[in-house]
Amino acid sequence: MCMVIFAPLFAIFAFATCGGYSGGLRLRVDCANKTESDLSIDIAFAYPFRLYQVNFDVPTCEGKQREKLSLIGDFSSSAEFFVTIAVFAFLYSLAATVVYIFFQNKYRENNRGPLIDFIVTVVFSFMWLVGSSAWAKGLSDVKVATDPDEVLLLISACKQQSNKCMPVHSPVMSSLNTSVVFGFLNFILWAGNIWFVFKETGWHSSGTRHPPDIMEKQSSSYNQGGYNQDSYGPSGGYNQQGGSFGQQTSYGQVDEFGQQQQSGPTSFANQI
Helix, strand or coil, X not given: CHHHHHHHHHHHHHHHHHHCCEEXXXXXXXXXXXXXXXXXXXXXXXXXXXXXXXXXXXXXXXXXXXXXXXXXXXXXXXXXXXXXXXXXXXXXXXXXXXXXXXXXXXXXXXXXXXXXXHHHHHHHHHHHHHHHHHHHHHHHHHHHHXXXXXXXXXXXXXXXXXXXXXXXXXXXXXXXXXXXXXXXXXXXXXXXXXXXXXXXXHHHHHHHHHHHHHHHHHHHHHHHCHXXXXXXXXXXXXXXXXXXXXXXXXXXXXXXXXXXXXXXXXXHHHHC
């Protein structure tokens, strides 16, 4: 139930906080000649963080000429990979929710549904771990590439001591930090669900039912074989011994033997 409720929500938070991000920074270049200064240089960037495509103009502090620069780095691969995993995880969790609720009989038929669900859950768990780790490293690089102090190093006018360059404000990365957190939360959620999905498969049921079957076979063979043939058994060997004992101490044989003893002396007396 937790998987049905939280998996779609966590996936939405993951790709929304990353894929919907847009931010920027502002710089200030104060030239020695105040008329050439630019006190508000805005640099905007957004997902998928192809920073080398982000261009901006800065003053050269040498007349009215301006210098065209761009940010450094391309971090689109890790960001797009992370968002892609989140989107597919969201779609699969929604489809799985519909199957769990409305098609439970079809899901358990021939054990095919639980096996597919188990394999997909393992794959998504691994993908969430890889994607979240890659995006965490990519976000760290994005923070460095968009740090105003690092961007100021790209401006040639800031290399002259007569000019003063300083950052006005830095980009806000709180939503991107949240996306990394939700990425690892999704990994924990999907990895924890592996056990519950595994319990629905035939692998788990066969593993739990096999020992009782063996015990039943052993007990049945024990009752049919060794226990009934034991001399201390209540119905087998003891009755057989009792039967042989009854035959050895038969009263019919004793009576017959007594008649022979009585007939023997009588005939002997008659002979005398």
